[in-house]
Amino acid sequence: MTVVGVLHPGSMGAAVAAQARFSGAEVLWCPTERGPASRDRAAKYGLATAGSLGELVERADIILSICPPAHAENVAVEVSAHLFTGIYVDANAVAPATMARIYATMSGTKATVVDGSIIGSPPSASKSTRLYLSGPEEALPPVTALFDGTAVQAHTLAGGIGRASALKLSYSSYQKASRVLAAVSYALARDYGVEGELLDIAEGRSTSYLAETAYIPKVAARSWRWGPEMREVASALREAGLPPDLAEASADVMSRWDVVKDSSVGAPQALGYLHEAQSDDVPT
Incomplete structure (x- = not known):
């Protein structure tokens, strides 16, 4: 079973994470410094709790960073401090230059970085969402596989980091x-x-x-x-x-x-x- 970590389960992040869970992945989140609304969303979508960010990073095969764009770089810094070795998908609405800095931040780890972008409303039984992905070719199939048969329509883009x-x-x-x-x-x-x-x-x-x-x-x-x-x-x-x-x-x-x-x-x-x-x- 693929283990996915989501940082952090806002309205979009929780809904996207739920789709990965529906496809058979185990989805973790970290409640440290998160508020009641995040806890309610995690419970609603059946997300499993990691005791700390370190535990989430250690257990996850793929990490989805889905947060307000102003926090995207800080989230990458926090994850990089734990030397993540899996696939790190930054699916935030950030500029290509910001994405390049996130890539540089993660370069000190053994993580593989994927550039992602989400277009549409939070996925649900009645709404589908597009997830565009660019980056190392070998890292894209495991991410798209997370959403096979779900309300998240994953699309890959040629050209590497920055395209999505x-x-x-x-x-x-x-x-x-x-x-x-x-x-x-x-x-x-x-x-x-x-x-x-x-x-x-x-x-x-x-x-x-x-x-x-x-x-x-x-x-x-x-x-x-x-x-x-x-x-x-x-x-x-x-x-x-x-x-x-x-x-x-x-x-x-x-x-x-x-x-x-x-x-x-x-x-x-x-x-x-x-x-x-x-x-x-x-x-x-």
Whole structure:
């Protein structure tokens, strides 16, 4: 039986790990310094507990790093300190340059590093998710095999470390920034009382985010994670000689929603947080 370690079981990490478990792998997680929500998710998906990170590293054949992008490098440093010898899959939304640093961090161990990117919602009985993988060719089949017959559709990319990360950020650059732009556009229309007309225009077009106002609260709740991801997008664009301004601006806008991290708020309240505060009162 393949033993998989997941760091850390957030909403995406736990759901992806659960799919590996469904395919027959034993999945470990480490509760050290994790909160009640992580413990609840681990219990929900039947993840086995490792007493420490050292134990998880020692037992795991494959480690999946699925965490907010701002923590990806620190997670790699922590794992490298335990001299992991298996396959380390960094499936975080980080820039190719960040991925290269993670690879360098792990180079002091005997681990084989795989670059991964997850595109889609957390996998479930009704939703599938794509996992793109690039890196050493011999390391890719064991990872894709983890998800045979599951809701995670694993795809391999030629070209080595950095390709999967580049694909993720290329997609995120549009998909997440456009969600933010739609929210800002709707907020402006609402301020002038023309939101109905804006929706009428948007609904006359196919697949317009402007028509999906019900999604705005979800954008607000997730922006604490999306913001750092857009910083990574900016880094990737800058490295390629492309303008990073939209990605950086999107991250700045997302930071205004930090106060509603993972909270359930209505669209009017979420839109209110986009306004620059004119007093100590938070707009609603």
